[in-house]
Structures are given as structure tokens and as C-alpha cells.
Amino acid sequence: MARTSYLCWSLLTFLLAFSTQSAEMPLNMTQGVTEISQQVYHLHMKIFYICCAIGVAVFGVMFWSIIHHRKSKGVEPAQFHESTKVELLWTAIPVIILIIMAIPATQTLIAMEDTSEADVSILITGSQWKWHYKYMDHKVEYFSLLATTRQQIDNKLQKGENYLLEVDRPLVIPTGKKVRFLVTSDDVIHSWWVPAFAVKKDANPGFINEAWTRVDQPGIYRGQCAELCGKDHGFMPVVVIAKEQADFEQWIAQEAATQAAAKDAELKLLAMNMSKEELMTLGEKTYMGYCAACHQPNGMGIPGVFPALKGSKMALEDLPAHIDIVLNGKTGTSMQAFAKQLTLSEIAAVVTYERNAWDNNTGDLVQAADIAKAQSK
Amino acid sequence: MSTVTTDPHAHAEHEHHGPAKGLKRWLYTTNHKDIGTLYLLFSLLMFFIGGAMAMVIRAELFQPGLQIVEPNFFNQMTTVHGLIMVFGAVMPAFTGLANWLIPMMIGAPDMALPRMNNWSFWILPFAFSILLASLFMEGGGPSFGWTFYAPLSTTYSNDSTALFVFSVHIMGISSIMGAINVIVTIMNLRAPGMTYMKMPLFVWTWFITAYLLIAVMPVLAGVVTMVLTDKYFGTSFFDAAGGGDPVLFQHIFWFFGHPEVYIMILPAFGIISSIVPTFSRKPLFGYASMVYATSSIALLSFLVWAHHMFTTGMPVAAELFFMYCTMLIAVPTGVKVFNWVATMWRGAMTFEVPMMFSLAFIVLFTIGGFSGLMLAITPADFQYHDTYFVVAHFHYVLVTGAVFSIMAAAYYWLPKWTGHMYDETLGQWHFWCSLISVNVLFFPMHFVGLAGMPRRIPDYALQFADFNALISIGGFAFGLSQLLFVWLVVKCIKGGEKATDQVWEGAEGLEWTIASPAPYHSFSTPPEIK
Numbered sequence: 001m002a003r004t005s006y007l008c009w010s011l012l013t014f015l016l017a018f019s020t021q022s023a024e025m026p027l028n029m030t031q032g033v034t035e036i037s038q039q040v041y042h043l044h045m046k047i048f049y050i051c052c053a054i055g056v057a058v059f060g061v062m063f064w065s066i067i068h069h070r071k072s073k074g075v076e077p078a079q080f081h082e083s084t085k086v087e088l089l090w091t092a093i094p095v096i097i098l099i100i101m102a103i104p105a106t107q108t109l110i111a112m113e114d115t116s117e118a119d120v121s122i123l124i125t126g127s128q129w130k131w132h133y134k135y136m137d138h139k140v141e142y143f144s145l146l147a148t149t150r151q152q153i154d155n156k157l158q159k160g161e162n163y164l165l166e167v168d169r170p171l172v173i174p175t176g177k178k179v180r181f182l183v184t185s186d187d188v189i190h191s192w193w194v195p196a197f198a199v200k201k202d203a204n205p206g207f208i209n210e211a212w213t214r215v216d217q218p219g220i221y222r223g224q225c226a227e228l229c230g231k232d233h234g235f236m237p238v239v240v241i242a243k244e245q246a247d248f249e250q251w252i253a254q255e256a257a258t259q260a261a262a263k264d265a266e267l268k269l270l271a272m273n274m275s276k277e278e279l280m281t282l283g284e285k286t287y288m289g290y291c292a293a294c295h296q297p298n299g300m301g302i303p304g305v306f307p308a309l310k311g312s313k314m315a316l317e318d319l320p321a322h323i324d325i326v327l328n329g330k331t332g333t334s335m336q337a338f339a340k341q342l343t344l345s346e347i348a349a350v351v352t353y354e355r356n357a358w359d360n361n362t363g364d365l366v367q368a369a370d371i372a373k374a375q376s377k
Numbered sequence: 378m379s380t381v382t383t384d385p386h387a388h389a390e391h392e393h394h395g396p397a398k399g400l401k402r403w404l405y406t407t408n409h410k411d412i413g414t415l416y417l418l419f420s421l422l423m424f425f426i427g428g429a430m431a432m433v434i435r436a437e438l439f440q441p442g443l444q445i446v447e448p449n450f451f452n453q454m455t456t457v458h459g460l461i462m463v464f465g466a467v468m469p470a471f472t473g474l475a476n477w478l479i480p481m482m483i484g485a486p487d488m489a490l491p492r493m494n495n496w497s498f499w500i501l502p503f504a505f506s507i508l509l510a511s512l513f514m515e516g517g518g519p520s521f522g523w524t525f526y527a528p529l530s531t532t533y534s535n536d537s538t539a540l541f542v543f544s545v546h547i548m549g550i551s552s553i554m555g556a557i558n559v560i561v562t563i564m565n566l567r568a569p570g571m572t573y574m575k576m577p578l579f580v581w582t583w584f585i586t587a588y589l590l591i592a593v594m595p596v597l598a599g600v601v602t603m604v605l606t607d608k609y610f611g612t613s614f615f616d617a618a619g620g621g622d623p624v625l626f627q628h629i630f631w632f633f634g635h636p637e638v639y640i641m642i643l644p645a646f647g648i649i650s651s652i653v654p655t656f657s658r659k660p661l662f663g664y665a666s667m668v669y670a671t672s673s674i675a676l677l678s679f680l681v682w683a684h685h686m687f688t689t690g691m692p693v694a695a696e697l698f699f700m701y702c703t704m705l706i707a708v709p710t711g712v713k714v715f716n717w718v719a720t721m722w723r724g725a726m727t728f729e730v731p732m733m734f735s736l737a738f739i740v741l742f743t744i745g746g747f748s749g750l751m752l753a754i755t756p757a758d759f760q761y762h763d764t765y766f767v768v769a770h771f772h773y774v775l776v777t778g779a780v781f782s783i784m785a786a787a788y789y790w791l792p793k794w795t796g797h798m799y800d801e802t803l804g805q806w807h808f809w810c811s812l813i814s815v816n817v818l819f820f821p822m823h824f825v826g827l828a829g830m831p832r833r834i835p836d837y838a839l840q841f842a843d844f845n846a847l848i849s850i851g852g853f854a855f856g857l858s859q860l861l862f863v864w865l866v867v868k869c870i871k872g873g874e875k876a877t878d879q880v881w882e883g884a885e886g887l888e889w890t891i892a893s894p895a896p897y898h899s900f901s902t903p904p905e906i907k
Contacts, residue, residue: 025840029760029827036756044757051747059740062718066736071658071725078723081660090715091708098704101754106697108756113693128533153836155442163441165838183690188529189623191688191763195829200759202689204624205528206617209690226688226763226831228522230529231448234834302449304516304535334533 030195033217033242037198039108047101054097112198115210118180120173126183126190126203126225128334129232129293132341133171136182140255143341144169145289146235150297153235165222170239174248175215183209186336191227194240200226215242230334231305232293262343269345270369276352279365283353286346291354294334299358306334310358319364323351323374339375344368395897404499407491408897409476414794415498416473417787421863423465423505424780428856430458435852438845443836451835452520453512459523463641464548465505467775470783471644472497472555475583477794479559481888481895482577484568484904489561497554504547511537511544522833524634527615527626531607538608542601549594556590559583568887570906574668577886578661581668582647585675589636589643592679596633600626624689631682639678641775643671645742645782646713649735651886652789653717656732657724658883663716670709670716677706687758696755703753707746714743729881730804734785737812738778745773748823763833766826772819784811784862791866792880796894797873803865810858817851 031041069075121136134141147166151157160166173179183192185203193200197213215221223238243251274282288297295301299310309315314322326347329337338347345368355362396402396411406412433454437445446454476494480487488494512518516535519525530538563584567576576584603626606612613619615626646667654661661667683691683699691699717739726732748770752758761767791799821844826832830841837845876893891899 025824025844026828027824029757030829040756040760043754044751044760047751047754047757051750055743055747058714058718058743062721062736062739065718065721065724066726066728069657069721069724069726071727075723075725077658077725079659080662080723082663082665086719087663087666087712091712094708094711098707101750102701102704105700105754105756109696109700110693112756112759113696153443155444159441159839161839163839164836188533189526193763193831195760198756198760200688200762204617204622204689207622207624207690223829224831224834228452228526228529228763228833230533231452231520233452234448234831234836302516304514305449332532 032196032198033215033219033221034197034213036108036112036213037196039104039111040198043104043108046104050097050101112211115180115212117178118212119177121180121182122171122173123182123184123208124171124192124203125186126192126229126236127186127336128188128230129225129236131167131171131190131192131236131238132186135252138252138256140252140259142169142259144171144239146237148235150288150292162222164235165224165237165239167237167239170220170241172241172243172248172251173213173215174245175218175242176245178212178214181211181213183211187334188229189227190225190229190236192223192238193226194221194223194238196221196223197240202227218242218244218247235293266343266345266368270372273367274345274349276356276365279349279352280356281349282346283349283351284357286342286350287353287357290338290342291350299354299360309354310360315354315360316362319351319355319366320374322355323347323366323371326351327371327375344371344375347371405495407487407495409480409488409491409494410794410895410897412488412494412498413473413475413477416469416476419498419501420466420470420473420783421866423461423469424859426509427458427461427466428859430454430461431852432856434458435849437835438837439849440846441837441839441842446835448835449517449520452522452833453518455833456519456522456525457508457512460508460519460545461505462775463523463637464545465501467641467779467783468552469501471583471586471641471779472552474579474644474648474783474786474790475555475559478790478888479562479580479583480566481793481891481899482580482886483563483566483571484887484900484906485562485566486898486900488558489566490558493554494558497551497558500547501551504544504551507540507547508544511540514540524630525601525604526630527604527607527623530604531615534608539605542605545601546598549598552590553594556587556594559587560591563587568900568903568906574665575906577647578650578664578667578671579644579647582643582650582671585671586640586643589640589675589678593633593636593640596629597637600629600633603629624686627686627689628683631685632679634685635682636675636678638771638774639674641779642742643675645738645779646671648782648786648789649717649738652731652735652785653720653739655789655881655883655885656729656735657721657726659720659724661716662719662722663712666712667716670712673709674706677702677709681706684753684755684758687755688762700753700755704750707750707753710746714739714746727882729788730799730801730808731785731789733805733808733812734781734788737808738781738785741773741777741781741816745770745778748773761826763831764826765822765830765832768832769819769822769826772822776819777815781811787862787866789881790888791869792876793888793893793895795870795873796876796892797869798876798880799865799869799873803861803868807858807861807865810861811855814851814854814858818848818855819851821848821851 029041029044031038123134123136125132131144144167147168148164152159183201183203185205187205190203191200192203199211199213201209201211219242221240225233225236294306295309301308327339329335348366348368348371351366355364437451514537518537519541521530521534603614607614613621615621615623650661650667680702681699684703687696752761752770788804825841825844830837878893879889880893887904
């Protein structure tokens with residue numbers, strides 16, 4: 001026995017020494033940057049300390065027993081087996097402790113769920129596997145995709161500092177304002193979570209949930225999707241940048257102008273034809289960002305889950321059907337409608353790419369005008 | 378039944394009636410001990426299959442990046458690991474213990490419905506063959522988590538869903554039949570003089586568990602059927618476009634799911650309440666309050682389901698109701714822990730392996746209870762929900778809770794089952810290796826979760842890397858430690874020191890009055906109850 005426990009302790013010491021390397025990971029819940037997240041943190045600590053105190057008391061009595069009331073010490077066992085007084089006492093005391101816990105929890109909860117009188121409203125829509133942000137009071141909306149490269153995930157490149165927690169276009173919110181999030185989904189259930197705000201809200205398809213925050217410190221805050229949403233659930237992070245009110249105003253005005261200009265440019269493009277190289281370059285970029293998660297970078301798909309595009313009938317022959325499925329998706333499957341997610345030229349390019357990449361050498365060139373024509377039908 | 382004993386031919390037959398030989402014995406058996414053994418061995422096999430899947434998960438998570446499996450397969454592993462462990466390992470283990478022990482504990486010759494007993498076991502291997510076979514389908518097996526939330530399991534799943542639904546149906550039928558058998562046996566076959574309040578606590582906790590099973594397994598059957606019809610027959614229970622609601626799925630699922638977690642822990646309470654008095658050589662403290670506490674936990678379990686769903690966007694009033702009800706469960710659970718500690722107080726304890734597992738159960742299950750209480754606090758739950766903090770919580774209550782209690786039970790009753798004492802040194806090795814590795818495995822998950830790592834992800838941010846490596850080492854060590862248990866059980870079946878009838882110095886109860894190994898038919902004439 002002595003030898004056994006010696007071995008066990010040395011193993012434990014080794015493992016503890018091993019664990020001390022990870023000094024960079026916080027060991028506790030974040031305090032966050034909002035009043036609510038501070039309240040949640042303190043609530044968490046309060047319950048934690050109460051649990052510790054109960055644990056020390058109960059386990060203390062138990063280990064006292066284990067050490068002193070053992071047969072090897074020659075003790076005679078007592079024979080008592082009930083005591084109404086004691087049993088009532090240890091039913092009543094926990095009830096009182098629970099009431100003490102419930103009061104602050106109730107107060108915080110009511111504050112968290114009060115989404116009234118918001119200054120800014122943002123519609124957040126989850127879809128497999130990206131977030132879409134739409135500012136309700138401005139003509140600004142965009143998708144936010146994982147920015148970490150495939151090579152980093154596949155261990156072919158050194159992983160960056162914000163590995164899996166970086167996006168191409170973060171959500172931008174003003175500081176000092178009550179920001180209301182309207183959360184919904186286009187396909188399965190997702191959950192929008194930013195630990196620093198203590199906001200986690202499920203995105204349910206067909207329903208809109210509400211949450212809110214008021215951030216006082218400008219900064220970059222990172223989170224992740226928290227509800228299993230299919231294959232790439234681990235790869236749809238949330239990044240929020242909080243800017244001072246003036247910076248936010250400037251940013252959103254510029255963003256609105258850029259998006260309006262892009263729409264005009266799109267119309268002009270209808271009259272122009274892109275070369276095959278241009279289409280293939282833009283097409284590959286779009287494909288990798290929007291299509292490769294399911295259909296795979298090599299166009300082979302995942303048998304039984306996501307169909308292959310390489311050598312498929314649709315990508316080789318039926319062009320109208322090909323354009324239609326990219327534009328409108330296919331109901332009852334994971335294939336999304338990309339008409340609103342991508343520009344006309346991006347759709348034209350990606351269809352061209354799919355019809356010419358991986359030995360799909362159809363030679364078909366699809367232009368933005370073709371897409372516009374298909375859309376107007 | 379009573380006509381059997383008055384028929385001389387039947388009596389003569391009875392004299393020669395022993396187990397048949399070979400495979401037929403196991404296929405056709407209606408004997409509660411044989412069926413109990415089948416359940417226990419099946420559960421052990423499933424424990425290793427589900428465990429192997431956990432090893433795949435831990436191997437992938439050993440380092441950041443994708444290196445061993447791709448995300449779609451990773452999701453199949455987390456899903457099937459959960460299903461196998463819940464429905465294949467823990468539940469059949471408790472049913473096996475119920476089969477072996479309830480007739481012996483209440484002074485009955487067998488279970489009340491022996492043919493149904495045979496059937497309820499023998500459909501299980503088919504259920505799990507179907508589930509495991511679905512992994513080899515094109516596109517793989519179920520990958521939507523063991524909770525199979527719609528619409529991920531309906532519109533967005535592949536055709537293995539149909540097999541999943543069918544196998545869950547068979548598991549449900551098996552559980553319901555097992556539960557009916559337990560209730561009928563306890564109500565009808567108790568020895569004269571054994572009133573309800575004289576039943577051993579293991580019998581009591583299983584009695585209550587059986588009612589929970591009958592209440593909620595049909596709900597599970599209903600919800601999987603709704604998934605099936607939504608996917609294949611054009612209904613829209615969970616599809617807003619057709620007037621349904623995906624959150625409805627979660628309400629129905631957790632109305633089954635929460636009582637289900639108590640189904641997996643109440644029999645454990647019964648086991649611990651049998652073992653602690655034996656090795657403390659002192660009667661159980663507060664028998665009556667144990668019965669009442671178990672009943673109130675069972676009743677409360679029907680009122681707390683939505684605490685799994687705080688982030689789905691419920692009205693504040695509903696969130697408050699479910700938070701208060703959930704917190705209330707801490708009271709009867711606390712009573713149980715206090716009673717066990719009071720049983721040890723001023724006893725004369727010894728520390729054989731069953732007692733060691735029971736002590737570890739009390740401490741570690743209570744830690745799982747503490748994190749459960751923290752999770753009940755709705756505002757804090759918004760931060761904990763769907764992170765590794767939850768994973769840590771339910772593995773503390775299910776592994777160091779349910780599984781440790783099953784280990785304790787196996788060690789405690791093995792001498793009665795086999796007639797041989799198990800190897801105490803090997804058992805202590807198994808205990809200490811399991812205890813240390815299980816904590817290296819699950820304790821750091823609390824920190825990883827609080828630091829913000831979501832559950833069910835195949836890859837993670839770099840800050841979580843060191844802790845995940847440590848967790849994986851704990852996982853591999855825990856998995857390997859369980860091989861010691863298999864070795865020990867095989868050794869104990871093959872031979873070993875002869876066990877006495879009472880086996881343990883402080884053991885009390887009818888099962889300790891009959892021979893070791895227990896005769897094929899325990900009590901042909903009912904024993905007298907003092």
C-alpha cells in the first residue's frame with residue numbers, strides 16, 4: 001500500500017508540474033467589460049465560495065471520521081441511526097443558503113433580460129458556418145467569416161496568435177451605448193457568445209431572440225459559436241470591435257458609402273465581360289470562402305453528406321440549374337441561397353470556377369449579366 | 378405460480394432444474410442471475426466501445442489543429458460516445474444489478490416476469506449493432522450530439538438518422554420492459570413481513586427509478602418519432618416554416634432528459650447507501666429521510682427540464698421558475714450526503730475497494746453537485762452553458778458518480794456472485810489509478826470551460842492547448858486503468874479465496890444469508906423477516 005501511494009503521489013506531482021506551463025490561460029471566468037458581466041462574475045464567485053465552504057465543512061467531517069473512526073484504531077461502532085432535530089437542521093440551513101444565492105441571481109437576471117430603450121439595434125443571423133450582421137438603422141450589412149487559413153488548421157503553417165478566434169470582418173459597436181442584438185438563424189441553431197459581455201443567445205431559425213450590452217472600454221472582444229451546428233461548429237468565431245461613438249459614426253458612414261458604391265459598381269459590371277483568368281481567380285477565392293467547407297477544396301464533397309462537384313452532372317451539363325442552386329439554394333438541405341450573400345460577379349465567378357476547376361473542363365464562362373438575367377426570371 | 382409448488386411433477390423437475398449448457402443457456406435463460414450477468418457483461422463491453430470513442434476524441438484534442446480525424450467524424454464520435462455511455466453502459470449496468478440483487482434482497486425466487494426479462498435484454502445487442510453499424514454508412518453515423526437537437530437532426534442530417542431513431546426505439550422498449558419487471562417484482566414478490574419501509578435502499582431507489590423510466594421513456598420515443606416524421610414524412614413539428622418550433626424539440630427532449638439523468642444516479646444512491654453502513658459497521662443514518670429525499674428528487678426532476686435551455690430565449694418568469702426549482706434539488710441531495718457522512722461518524726471503518734469507490738463517489742459526486750448548483754444560477758449559466766464547464770460537471774456526476782458506484786457495486790457483490798474473493802491488491806491498484814487519472818481527466822475541464830472553450834469542437838484556440846494535453850493524458854490513463862478491472866473480474870470468476878456467506882463483516886441484508894456463490898434459485902421458500 002505504501003509503495004502504491006508513493007507512486008501515485010509522484011505521478012500527481014509530475015502532472016501538476018506539467019500543468020503549470022499554461023500560465024497564459026486564465027483559470028477563471030472573465031470579469032468582462034460590462035456592468036452585467038461584472039455582476040455575473042461576482043455572482044459566480046459568490047456561489048463558488050459558498051460551495052467551497054460547504055465542501056470544506058462536509059468533507060472535513062467525513063475525513064475526520066475516516067482518520068479517527070477506523071476499525072484499526074480499535075473503536076467500537078456507535079449504533080445511532082436517526083435524529084429528527086439534526087435532520088431538520090440540515091434541511092433548513094441549505095434552504096436559507098439557497099435563498100441568499102437566489103436574491104442577487106434574480107436581480108442580475110432581470111437586468112440582463114431588459115432589452116428596452118436600446119440606442120443601436122443589430123440583427124445577427126447565424127448560418128452554417130458564419131455570422132451575418134445587419135445594422136437596423138443604417139444601410140450596412142455584411143458577413144463575418146473565419147479568417148484563420150486552412151493551412152494553419154491542417155498544421156502546415158505556424159498558427160497565429162488569434163488562431164480560430166479571428167474573422168475577416170468583425171462586428172463594430174459604439175462604446176457607452178445600449179446595443180441591442182436581435183439574434184436569429186438561417187438554418188440550424190447557433191449560439192452567439194461573447195464572454196466579455198456575458199452575452200450568449202441561441203440563434204433559432206424562424207424566431208428572433210433579444211440580448212443587449214453596453215461596453216465602456218474600446219477594444220477587440222472575441223467569442224465563438226456555442227451551440228453544435230454541424231461539421232464546422234468549431235470554426236465560426238465572433239469578433240466584436242467596440243469603438244468610441246465618434247469613430248463608430250465615421251466608420252458606419254464610410255461603410256454605408258462603400259456598400260452603396262459597390263452596388264453601383266455591380267450594375268456597371270453587368271455591361272462588362274470579365275476574362276477567364278479574372279473569373280477563375282475571383283471564383284477560387286469565393287469558392288474557398290463559401291463553398292469549400294462542404295464541397296471540399298478539391299470539389300470531392302463528403303460522400304453521403306455533401307455532394308461532389310467534380311465530375312457532377314450539374315457542374316458539367318445543366319448550367320441553368322447550376323446557377324439556380326447557387327442563387328436560391330435547395331430547401332431541405334444544407335445548400336444555402338447565396339443570392340444575398342455574394343455579389344453578382346462573385347456568383348458568376350464561382351459558377352465559372354466550378355465548371356472549369358478539377359478537370360471539369362467545360363470551358364463555360366459565366367458573366368455577371370447571366371446571373372442578373374437568371375435572377376430576374 | 379402457487380399451483381407449481383403443489384404439483385408433484387413440477388416439484389420433481391424442479392430438483393433437477395439447473396442452468397442449461399452452452400450458448401442456449403444464455404439465449405433462452407429466464408433466470409434473473411443469468412440475465413443480470415448478461416446485462417453487466419454487455420454494459421462492460423459498451424463501456425469499452427464508448428471509451429474507445431472517447432480516446433479518439435481526446436487524441437484529436439491532444440493538440441490544436443486537425444490531425445487525426447476530420448470534423449464530421451469527430452462529431453460522430455462525440456454523439457455516439459454519449460449515446461453508448463448513457464444507454465449502453467450506465468443504464469444496462471444498473472438494470473443488471475437490479476436483476477441480480479432485487480430478488481435476493483426482497484427474498485424472492487426470481488423476477489416476476491422472467492420471459493419479458495429475457496426479451497428486454499436480448500433486444501439490446503440489436504439496438505446497439507444498428508447504432509454502431511450506422512457509423513459505416515456513406516456519410517457516417519449520427520453527428521448531431523447525443524441530444525440530437527432539431528433541425529440539425531432533421532433537415533440537416535444524413536440518412537443514418539433513420540437507423541439512430543430505430544435503435545433508440547429498441548433501447549426505450551428494453552428500458553420500459555426492465556422497469557415494469559422491477560415494479561411488478563417489488564410490489565408482488567417481497568417476502569412476508571418485508572414492508573415497504575423495511576426494503577433495502579437499493580430496492581427503494583430502483584423502485585423510484587423504474588417509475589421515472591416508465592414516465593419518460595415514452596417521451597423519448599415520441600420525440601425521436603417526431604424527428605423521423607419531420608425528416609421523412611413532411612411534418613413540421615420543429616420547423617418554423619411549417620408552423621413548428623425548433624425549441625419545442627428541446628422542451629420535449631429535456632422533459633425526458635432531465636429525469637433521465639436521475640435514472641442514472643438514483644440507483645447509485647442505493648448502492649452507496651448499502652456499502653457505507655457495511656464498512657462503517659453501523660446502521661445507515663436516516664433511512665426514512667433517504668426514502669423521502671429520493672422521492673422528492675424524482676418529483677422535482679419533472680420540474681427542472683428547462684435549465685438546460687436558459688439561452689434559448691425564454692421569458693424571464695420561466696427562467697426564474699426553473700432556476701428556483703433547480704436550486705431546490707440541492708436540498709434533498711444534500712440530505713443524502715449528510716446522511717452518508719453521519720453514517721460514517723463514530724463508526725468503525727475499514728477501507729476495502731467497494732468502500733474506497735464509495736468514499737470517492739461521495740466526494741466527487743458532491744463536487745459535481747456543486748458545479749450543478751452553479752449551473753442552476755441562470756445569469757452565470759449564460760457564461761457556463763455549452764462550455765467545458767458543463768462537460769466537467771456531467772462527467773463528475775456520471776463517471777465519478779454513476780460509474781464509480783457501479784464499480785463499487787461490482788466489487789461489493791462480486792464475492793456473492795462468483796463465490797470467490799477478488800484480488801484486493803489489484804482492486805486497490807485499479808481504484809487509485811482510476812481516482813487519480815479521472816481527476817486529471819475531468820478537473821482541468823472546469824478551468825478550460827471557465828476560460829471560454831466551447832464543447833463539441835474538434836479544434837481550439839492556442840490558449841487551451843496545455844490544459845487539453847493534460848486532460849488527454851488523464852483520459853488515456855483512465856481508459857487503460859479500466860483494463861485492470863477486466864483482469865480482476867476474470868481472475869475472480871476463475872478462482873480465488875473462497876467467500877463466506879456473509880462475505881463482509883458488517884454486511885446486513887437477505888442476500889448475505891444465502892450461500893456464496895448464490896444458488897441458481899435464491900429463495901424457493903420465502904425467508905422470515907424480523
